[in-house]
Amino acid sequence: MSSISSVAGGGDFALTSSQMGVFLGHELSDLPQVYNGSDYWLIRGRVDVPCFKRAVCRVVAEASSLHIRLYRECHEVRQTLEPQEDFDLEFIDFSNAPEPLAMAREHMFGDTEQACDLFVSPLFKFTLICLSANEFIFYQRYHHIVQDGLGSHLIIHRLAEVYSSLLVNQVPTPGSFGPFEELVAADIAYRNSAKFERDREYWTSRFQDVPEPLSLARKEAPLAGTCRYRKAFSSGVVTLLHELPEKLGFNFSQLLIALTCMYLYKMTGQQEVVVGLPVTGRVGKSQRNIPGLMSNILPIRLSILPKHNLQDVLSKVRREVKATLLHQQYRYEDILRDLNLLATQQELFKATVNIERFGRTPLFGEAVASPNNIANGPAKDLNIFFFCDDATENIVLGMDANSLLYDESQLESYADGLQGLFTRVLNNPQSPVGLFNLLSPQEAQRALLEPNQTSCELPRLTLPELFEAQVERTPEALALGHGDEQLTYRQLNDRVNRMAHLLVELEVSRGDGVGVSLSRSTSMLVALLAIAKVGATYIPMDPYYPQERLNTIVEVAKPVLMLVERSGRYRPARGVRCCALDDARVQEWLSCLSSQKKTSNDWRWARCGLCTVYLGLYRDAQGRGHSPWLPE
Structure with missing residues (x-):
């Protein structure tokens, strides 16, 4: 059983296991900025800027993970919590610029590419950007050592709640965020528990034979900059994705995972499909309401044959996801260590599938906010995202890729192919996956005809x-x-x-x-x-x-x-x-x-x-x- 000391008093404690993984990755990387995560919320409606600043200051005070300061002590990296007194929100006015949104995006993307010094606080940044009198952007960027995706969603919804109360001169309801120390204590308790050992046994048994990692690039490269591509799904595909799960008896996320695995199987021909699935790493309602870093990425393993149809793959996905969630606290790095893969830098997966659902729409007074993702952390190979706005039911397909392995034109081609296969499978859910073509009939016709349009004058050369x-x-x-x-x-x-x-x-x-x-x-x-x-x-x-x-x-x-x-x-x-x-x-x-x-x-x-x-x-x-x- 792993033995880890308990949290020290006075808000001074060691890094959690998830934080240590990020810290080591950051310190060893030539591009530490890849550990930044960021997004922005487009707020349509008038915003009271002084009121917004007061709301941000209050939320920062409530979220203890935003107070983290790292320091070294006797060759050990530790952390303490230092409250952000009178946090000063950055405000930028681009309303007089020729293209305000383009200017704002350039600023935000540029900021995301700035590397953080982990020993200089704060390890996050908030900015309010004015595009016009009735259009604003709230931009948030975190280093992953202080925040994961769930934490950033908790922050934006609490901010909307506090702002809306202050706007009408009401006292906001008391903050419901739990203390970050609770996540630290839970991590220590888990690693000293019998469940930690049971989870270890599950993962080592599940991957006692190590399958070949699936990759569309089919080659290796060190961690590098991130190439990003985003594309909204067509309304027809979105309608099918929202209607079919209920008919088939599965949920929305399982459907997206199953369809993506079918696409990867068709693209590579590998029957053993292993992809990384991001999970919150939190158990219990209390932990799910604490901003901070606890997320994990774990492998799910499917065996797909040409005879399998969508229902077959969905059943496999449901079993895998259920088992993964039961054992989600066990760190991926620990799995690699147990399988003796760390020394050889082997991976169990190269592609990941991440479904981000934004839940209810944040309302800033009467102004409506809509999400826009920018960066999600490092991409060792290919990370596939589905950004799902439950309010509008829109779905944006995102791909973050290692820039040494993929370029934007490749990601665009993959996105088109994935959406095309989704359409064909959703319209014919009972058909075996082996019968589906990655190309549409029009694309197949072009592929057959265009390369053979070779009529041209040839040089008379030997x-x-x-x-x-x-x-x-x-x-x-x-x-x-x-x-x-x-x-x-x-x-x-x-x-x-x-x-x-x-x-x-x-x-x-x-x-x-x-x-x-x-x-x-x-x-x-x-x-x-x-x-x-x-x-x-x-x-x-x-x-x-x-x-x-x-x-x-x-x-x-x-x-x-x-x-x-x-x-x-x-x-x-x-x-x-x-x-x-x-x-x-x-x-x-x-x-x-x-x-x-x-x-x-x-x-x-x-x-x-x-x-x-x-x-x-x-x-x-x-x-x-x-x-x-x-x-x-």
Whole structure:
């Protein structure tokens, strides 16, 4: 059982387990600003600015998590609560600007990208912005070490309540926020409890085999800046999303999770779908009314097969979410530690699915406020959000992504594809997921037709000329790689030219056939390009073909020369001219030849003529070899 000391008296205590995770992430990151979370509320209606400032000052005094100050003591990071005396709300007037909202957004997004010093209080910022006499913005930014998403929602609703009371000269009802110390005490009690051990047993059993993390990027990258994309769902999709849960017997959040997992399954083909699900980490009504950081992100694991329909996936989601909520206090970092994944920096999931429901609309007097998300903390890979305004029933799809893995155009494409799949599944909930196409019929038609609209005037250039033109354009660009060997276009061309000189000295002429029985290597591609440069035809002869098959090819195609390897399996028949490219004498010979190209006449291929570059053979019913390019 984990042993953690109890909360010290006088408001002085250690960080909670969730705070410690954020602290370590912040301190180790080159971009600590990714641990900022922010949003803004657009208030439509008149706002009494002095009254609003008094309301903010009162709410700040009530929310003890906003009083947190971190300090170091004997190599330990601790925290104390220092009340914010006479908190001064920042007020900015953009009403005279040409585009007030654009100016306000630029200011807020810029502020969100500012890194916090964790040892300098306050670790949050509130700003009231005037857009016009009847339109204002309340902007709130928190470092995650003092606030999570639930806490910020508690703040905005309490602020609306206090402002509305002060506006009509009434004394606000007493604040209902519980003290932050209660969350700290609950964290310590949990980690010293038998439930902590039961939760550990559940998670280690659930992930005793570690599935491959699902990612649309299909590659790794360190934590970096965040690329963000937001798009409102169409009214048709919103209507279906609100109507279908009741018909199917599931709730709204379960439906969104199930549909998103179906999309990720279709995009990746991975039947083991593991996504991160943010949870509040709070148990009991009391804890759910305390601003601060307690949230957690935990893995939910689904096995999806092509035969499963929406109802099947929903049943799996309901079971997983129920079990996750029962064990939601157990930290994700502890799961990784228990599974010995921390040392290798492995993850159980890369994509997360977060449903944010804003609840009732905050009313500031008679002015109505609507939510707008900006930032949600770090995005290691891809975080998918559904911002649901229950008052208007609008749903905004958000994607926060690691900027080293995704760009905005990719996120836009994913958002369109996700909304498209949602529409098709919601309209056909009984159909198996394997039957759904990620593309709409119109998109599928474009994908089939547009790439094949290839009618255009082609340059009358030979293969060697096309290759040499590329050499001139990008001489130092990587052209070829095999194993540890890499060649630029210039280096590749030098080797091709030497090989072409060798072929000429071996009396290979335009139109001659040259057999190529080489293993896959840079030498094989060099040989093919050199044969094309001298105007000859290469005859592919896989060294792993049966000897009889190779002898038949030689008999039918009659190559003037065979390029082979001494180490290869092919053993030429008597009388067949061969050049073993891995022979030391041949290598020495090649090194003495020029890497410069000759004229086309010297290499016997004509600029405007056509010649066969490749000669392939097929077998008839009797097993005899034939080629359409050779006379019978």
